Amino acid sequence: MVNRSKDFLRRRVEEDLELDRYKKIVTRFPPEPNGFPHIGHAKSISINFGIAKEYGGECNLRMDDTNPTTENIEFVEALKDAVEWLGFRWSGDVRYTSDYFLKLYNYAIRLIKMGKAYVDSLSEEEIREYRGTVTKAGKRSKYANRTIEENLDLFNRMKRGEFREGEHVLRAKIDMSSPNMKMRDPLLYRIKNGDHFRAKDKWAIYPMYDFAHPLSDYIEGVTHSICTLEFENNRDIYNWLIETLELEPPRPYQHEFARLNINYTVMSKRKILELIDNKIVDSWDDPRLPTIAGLRRRGYTAEAILNFCEQIGVAKANSTVDIAQLEFSIRDDLNHKVPRVMSIFKPLKVTIENYNGFEDINASYYPHDVPKEGFRKLPFSKEIYIERDDFMENPPKGYYRLTPNQPVRLKYAYIISCQEIIKDNSGNIVEIKAKYYPNSKSGSDSSGIKVKSAIQWVEANSAKEIEVRLYDRLFKKETPEGIDDINPNSLEIIKNALIEPAVIKDRVDSRFQFERHGYFFADPVEYSDKRPIFNRVVSLKESWSKKIKRENRRDKSKPKKEHIEGRVAPMSREEEILFKIYSEEHRLNREVANTLARDKELSKFYKEALKEFNNPIAIANITTNEVARELKVKKIDEVKFTPKDIADLVKMVDSGTISTKIAKDVFEEMSRSGEEPTKIVNDKGLRQINDKSLILSIVKEIISKNPKNVKKFRDGNRKILGFFIGQVLKASNGKANPKIVNELVTEELNLI
RNA sequence: UGGGGUAUCGCCAAGCGGUAAGGCCACGGUUUUUGGUACCGUUAUUCGGGGGUUCGAAUCCCUCUACCCCAUCCA
Numbered sequence: 001m002v003n004r005s006k007d008f009l010r011r012r013v014e015e016d017l018e019l020d021r022y023k024k025i026v027t028r029f030p031p032e033p034n035g036f037p038h039i040g041h042a043k044s045i046s047i048n049f050g051i052a053k054e055y056g057g058e059c060n061l062r063m064d065d066t067n068p069t070t071e072n073i074e075f076v077e078a079l080k081d082a083v084e085w086l087g088f089r090w091s092g093d094v095r096y097t098s099d100y101f102l103k104l105y106n107y108a109i110r111l112i113k114m115g116k117a118y119v120d121s122l123s124e125e126e127i128r129e130y131r132g133t134v135t136k137a138g139k140r141s142k143y144a145n146r147t148i149e150e151n152l153d154l155f156n157r158m159k160r161g162e163f164r165e166g167e168h169v170l171r172a173k174i175d176m177s178s179p180n181m182k183m184r185d186p187l188l189y190r191i192k193n194g195d196h197f198r199a200k201d202k203w204a205i206y207p208m209y210d211f212a213h214p215l216s217d218y219i220e221g222v223t224h225s226i227c228t229l230e231f232e233n234n235r236d237i238y239n240w241l242i243e244t245l246e247l248e249p250p251r252p253y254q255h256e257f258a259r260l261n262i263n264y265t266v267m268s269k270r271k272i273l274e275l276i277d278n279k280i281v282d283s284w285d286d287p288r289l290p291t292i293a294g295l296r297r298r299g300y301t302a303e304a305i306l307n308f309c310e311q312i313g314v315a316k317a318n319s320t321v322d323i324a325q326l327e328f329s330i331r332d333d334l335n336h337k338v339p340r341v342m343s344i345f346k347p348l349k350v351t352i353e354n355y356n357g358f359e360d361i362n363a364s365y366y367p368h369d370v371p372k373e374g375f376r377k378l379p380f381s382k383e384i385y386i387e388r389d390d391f392m393e394n395p396p397k398g399y400y401r402l403t404p405n406q407p408v409r410l411k412y413a414y415i416i417s418c419q420e421i422i423k424d425n426s427g428n429i430v431e432i433k434a435k436y437y438p439n440s441k442s443g444s445d446s447s448g449i450k451v452k453s454a455i456q457w458v459e460a461n462s463a464k465e466i467e468v469r470l471y472d473r474l475f476k477k478e479t480p481e482g483i484d485d486i487n488p489n490s491l492e493i494i495k496n497a498l499i500e501p502a503v504i505k506d507r508v509d510s511r512f513q514f515e516r517h518g519y520f521f522a523d524p525v526e527y528s529d530k531r532p533i534f535n536r537v538v539s540l541k542e543s544w545s546k547k548i549k550r551e552n553r554r555d556k557s558k559p560k561k562e563h564i565e566g567r568v569a570p571m572s573r574e575e576e577i578l579f580k581i582y583s584e585e586h587r588l589n590r591e592v593a594n595t596l597a598r599d600k601e602l603s604k605f606y607k608e609a610l611k612e613f614n615n616p617i618a619i620a621n622i623t624t625n626e627v628a629r630e631l632k633v634k635k636i637d638e639v640k641f642t643p644k645d646i647a648d649l650v651k652m653v654d655s656g657t658i659s660t661k662i663a664k665d666v667f668e669e670m671s672r673s674g675e676e677p678t679k680i681v682n683d684k685g686l687r688q689i690n691d692k693s694l695i696l697s698i699v700k701e702i703i704s705k706n707p708k709n710v711k712k713f714r715d716g717n718r719k720i721l722g723f724f725i726g727q728v729l730k731a732s733n734g735k736a737n738p739k740i741v742n743e744l745v746t747e748e749l750n751l752i
Numbered sequence: 753u754g755g756g757g758u759a760u761c762g763c764c765a766a767g768c769g770g771u772a773a774g775g776c777c778a779c780g781g782u783u784u785u786u787g788g789u790a791c792c793g794u795u796a797u798u799c800g801g802g803g804g805u806u807c808g809a810a811u812c813c814c815u816c817u818a819c820c821c822c823a824u825c826c827a
Contacts, residue, residue, distance in 0.1 A: 005766050005773080032827050067826065124825060131823055135753045138823085169825055179755040181822050190825040209827045232756055233822045256757090258820095263763085311775055313765050315758095318820050322763040325776045335789060369789055400787065409785055442785065454785040515786050544787040563801050566816045591804040595814050625805050625813045632813095660806060664769085709771075719771055719797080722808060726770030742807040 007314040009047065009255055013055055013224060022223045022250055025057030029083065029090075030097075030213070030227075032064045033075035035269035036284040036291045037082045039305065039326075040260040046309035047257065048226055049088040060220055061090035065098045066212050068196035078284070082292040086302045097212050098199045100219055104207050105159065107215055107245060108170060108188060112151045116244055117188060118144050119154040120171045127169075130176070131184050137177035138184045144173060158191055161204035165191045170205075174240060182233045183240070186210050214238040215245075217252040225252045228259040229316065260312070261320040264473040264487075265290045266480055280486060281474075285525075287535050288474045288490050298471060299511055299521025299537035304333040323473060327538050334511060334519045334537065339365035339374060342411065342456035343499040343514040345468065347385035349431045349460070352416060354438075355382040361442075363412040365508065376502035380413055383460035385498055387516075390455040391432060393421060398547070400452035402432075409454040411515065415440040415447060456515045463498040466532045468520065470494065504532055516540065571598065578603060586616035595624045601636050602628055605643055612647030619650055626667050640674030641667075649677040657681070659688045659737055661729070689736045692744070695728070698736065699744045702727045703752070713749050721745060 006014070016022055027048040031041060052059035061083055065071050080094060097104075111117035120143045122130065132138030146154070158168050170189035178184055188211040195201050214237070217225045225238070235254045242251050261267060266275070272289060275281045284291055287298035295305065308329040312321050358381045365374035390401045390408070402408040407417035420433035440447035469491060474480075476487040503512065510522040518539035527533045571579060575597045582593035596603050606623045610616060627646065630639050649666060652658045658666065658681060669680050681687065689695060702724055703710060712720045724745045729736055 007765095030827090034827085064827065070826080127825075128823070133753090133823055134755075136823095137754090166825065181755080184823085187825055192825085206825095208825075213827085229757070230821055231827090234827095235756090258758085311764080313775090315765070317758050317765090319758095319764060322776065325764070328776055331788090340786075340788095367786070367789075368784075398787095411785060445785095451785085453787070456786080513786085513788080516788075517786095518788095540786075540788050542787070547787085564817060565801075568815060589804070591814065595804085598814085621805055621813095628813055661769085661808095664806090664812090712771075717771075717797095722770040724770090725808070729770075738807050740807090 007257075008316070009224070009226060009257065009314055010051060010054070012255060013051055016223070017055065025052060025055045025224060026060070026091075026220065026222045027052045027057065027224050027226060028060040028062050028095075028217065028220060028222050030062040030064045030216075031079050032067070032071065033073075033079055034067070034070040035075055035273065036078045036293055038267055038269075038272065038289070038291045039262070039295060039308075040267050040290075041082065042086060042292060042305050043260045043309050043312070043314075044226070044228075045083055045086055045088060046306055047314055049083070049086075049090075051224070051226075052091075053088075057223075058091035059088070060092070060095050060222070062095040062097065062216065062220070064209070064213070064216075065096055065196070065198065066206050066209060068192055068194050068199075068206065072197050078293060085292065085296060086306060095216075095220060096198060097207075097216050098196060100212070100216055101199060101203055101207070103219060104212055104215055105205075108155065108207075108211070109152070110245060111172065111188070112155060112170075113148060114244070115148060115173065117151070117170055117172050118146055119151050119158070119168050120144065120185075121168050124166055127187075131181065132176070134181060140176045140185065141171075144171075144185070155189075155205075158189070158205050159203070161191075161193075163191055163204075165193055167191065172211075172237070172240070174237075180233055180236050182210070183236050186237055210234055210237045211241065214241050214252070214254075218242060218247055221250075222252040223250065225254045227254060227256055229256045229318070230259075232256050256316070257314050258316055258318050261318075262290060262323050262326065263320050263478045264323050264475050264480070266475070274483070275474075278483060280483065287469070287471050297524060298535050299519065300330050301333050301337075304330040307333065320479070330538050331519065331541070334513065336370050336372075338511045338513050338519065339509055340367060340513045340515050341365070341376075341500055341503050342378075342458055343466070343468075343497055343503075343517060343520075344385045344387055344456065344458050344463075345494050345497045345517065346388040347458075347498055348388045348391055348429065350384050350386050350416070350434050350457070351431060352382045352384070352434050352436045353419065354435045355414075357381070361412050374508065376500070376506060376508075378412055378500060378502075379459040379462040381459050381461065384410070384457045385460060385463065386410075386432075386455055386457045388429075391418070391429070393429065396548070400544075401455055407437075407449060407451055409440075409442070409451045410457045411454040412442050413457070414438070414442070415445075415449050415451055458498045458500050462501045464501055464504045464532070465496050466499050466504070466534055468494045468497045468514075468534050468536065469523070470536045499532075504529070511537070513540075582616075582620070586620065588617060588620045592620050592624050595628070596620060599628070601631060605636075605646075608643035609647045609650075612644045613651050613654075615650055615654055618654060619647065622646060622650060622663075622667075626664070630671050639671060641670045645670055645677055652677065652681060656690065656737075657687055659735075659739075661734060661738055662686050662688055665734065686735065689732055690740065692740060695732070695736050695740050696744050696748075698728050698731050699724075699741065699748055702731060703745075703748055710749065710752060714752070721749070724749070 013025055029045050029048045049059045063076055120141045122141050130138050155170055169187050171185045171187050174183045174185055176184045187208050189205045189207055191204055192206050238254045281289055285293035285297045287294050308326050361378040361380050362375050363378045366372045392399055392403055395403045402418055404418050407415050409415045414436040416434040416436045418432055419435050421429055422431040424430050437447045472490050473487055474490045475485045477485040512520050514520050519537040520534040521537050523533040523535050579593050579597035582588045582596055583590055596606055602623055609619045649663055653660055653663050666677050666680050670677055709720050709723055725741050728741045
């Protein structure tokens with residue numbers, strides 16, 4: 001990760017720091033303790049704690065416990081645990097929104113006193129009706145005009161528990177016809193009778209998210225309140241509250257990023273809970289679940305998860321990450337960490353008829369490319385087990401393992417070849433009689449026999465039995481819709497797998513690679529010496545089985561989406577007249593004329609500029625492009641340049657004093673400082689260079705400095721022209737006439 | 753449908769007017785006592801579509817399209 005470019009959040013943080021908006025960065029991770037955190041939370045944790053760490057700030061862990069009916073202490077613990085396990089430390093103690101209830105209550109009082117909040121007594125259904133719809137404005141409740149005293153009294157009595165749930169709520173008085181539904185007098189407080197898991201029965205009213213969240217951020221001195229995309233609409237309330245309460249700066253700002261989705265799994269608390277309730281998985285820490293507890297129990301490491309979070313990046317586009325990316329991150333991590341051992345899942349007995357006696361073979365735990373040391377003893381005798389799949393009587397082409405006429409190496413031990421196949425009455429292979437080559441021992445092989453592969457094995461009498469749990473993706477569909485999409489084979493249990501004894505006796509690690517099978521983790525809950533249980537974290541990448549499958553797979557390439565062309569809204573009568581004038585009299589091209597005709601402000605601006613300098617096409621072009629951009633973000637009376645300024649700018653371009661490229665820079669400066677264009681050009685000496693010989697010398701210099709790119713050009717890369725033009729322009733501080741540069745560069749390059 | 757967002761390779765994702773980064777996946781090859789790893793190579797003449805501005809556009813302007821979010825007394 002050499003030059004990893006910064007994501008938009010980090011860029012914003014850096015900007016805020018540079019402009020001295022904050023002395024120190026404070027972020028927060030604010031989960032609601034109503035479920036176990038999943039890998040989506042890990043992404044948020046990684047962002048919030050990561051940013052705080054990188055910029056020398058702090059990150060708070062805050063339990064957003066404003067809804068007593070769903071929250072409890074078990075989830076608080078799971079959340080704390082997850083953050084710690086991922087390796088982060090929160091600043092100070094764990095925070096709780098419930099600790100701020102009194103402060104929040106006082107803010108509410110202030111809002112009421114300002115006339116900005118009122119107690120509403122509409123029923124739940126009425127409130128819904130009054131809210132209107134996305135296309136229809138809502139209407140305000142008749143209770144909205146209660147006096148401040150009435151509101152204060154009612155709110156106070158709500159707090160004291162004098163009312164039943166639903167009788168009254170506190171609402172902000174904002175705008176019932178706001179196009180943003182969230183701003184239609186949002187609820188601030190509601191009555192809840194049950195006990196809160198921390199505040200017990202102290203409160204009868206509880207703040208809503210939209211009220212508690214910004215204020216809690218403010219109370220904690222949070223600077224960057226980072227949340228997911230679905231809260232974009234809530235940002236208006238966030239700002240409204242802070243502004244309306246006239247809170248002392250510095251204040252926090254909310255920023256949103258896209259939540260994590262992964263294919264073949266589900267990420268929401270609701271859906272995970274559904275799996276637990278339907279007994280499809282055992283509990284929150286089921287190794288098939290994308291919960292942190294599940295991943296952890298499966299054998300994922302914190303490093304792998306953190307790497308994953310870093311790899312997928314942070315952006316604002318809704319996206320679904322391929323589960324293969326997650327699998328990569330754990331393989332990548334475990335590869336250089338864990339010992340390799342041999343295990344047999346489906347044993348096939350092999351009797352080595354010409355071997356007698358017993359020996360202990362010294363075998364390294366790590367392959368040559370893992371820079372770690374460690375050995376164990378591998379018992380060897382004439383009776384061993386190999387994997388059933390590692391022998392085939394009638395092998396397909398390209399099969400590397402043991403066959404009636406293909407020898408194979410027993411890893412760390414000898415080369416064997418098949419002498420006889422023993423079958424039972426129904427024709428199943430039950431045993432292989434083999435012979436070994438005494439001079440082929442690993443490390444001192446003088447047999448000269450070439451084998452295609454080495455396979456794993458265990459010695460029959462010393463091998464230990466283990467249970468292995470082979471986990472696979474939970475759903476068979478990429479985008480699961482429900483329980484019907486469950487992968488019925490998401491868990492395969494092998495009760496009597498065999499493993500070399502050192503794994504059980506020495507226990508050098510809790511994670512192993514079972515060679516050629518995958519990475520495994522001693523189940524932290526159910527493992528015992530009597531019944532050792534290993535979870536498969538992830539299988540190894542396997543090109544052999546894929547190659548076989550590929551042969552009978554059809555190509556199902558997706559057809560490109562068909563594009564539907566929509567209809568442009570028709571012009572009004574006046575617009576049509578304008579369009580006609582612009583395109584026919586002023587000879588503007590249709591697109592420009594169209595843009596101008598449909599936009600009254602632009603049109604007016606254009607006409608005024610035209611009075612100053614009669615060059616309709618040039619004025620129209622700059623108006624519909626540059627001026628239009630400014631008008632998108634500012635109102636007409638906020639822009640700092642006048643039509644005359646634009647006309648002057650065009651005049652300079654027209655006369656060749658400046659190039660269009662310089663004109664853009666001047667325009668930027670104009671809209672920033674409001675200075676006159678001629679002054680800017682003079683002050684900065686921006687006159688363009690038209691002297692051919694001067695430009696030519698720069699061109700030659702650039703060409704001689706970049707032989708590699710010259711070669712690219714000669715090899716047919718025309719786009720590289722842009723590189724040379726850019727370089728020449730840069731060398732002349734942007735002043736060289738780009739048309740001439742273009743001409744000369746092309747000429748020179750073709751000469752070579 | 754009003755508002756707010758988003759579109760760059762099969763999946764993520766850089767890019768902010770001057771040569772379309774990188775990772776995953778896939779595909780070849782080399783090394784290998786793991787059909788693993790590592791290493792080398794291949795994979796976007798094109799950035800949702802169409803126009804326009806410019807010497808030059810993924811980037812600026814116009815327009816169309818698709819998808820996501822908002823009408824819980826959830827967060």
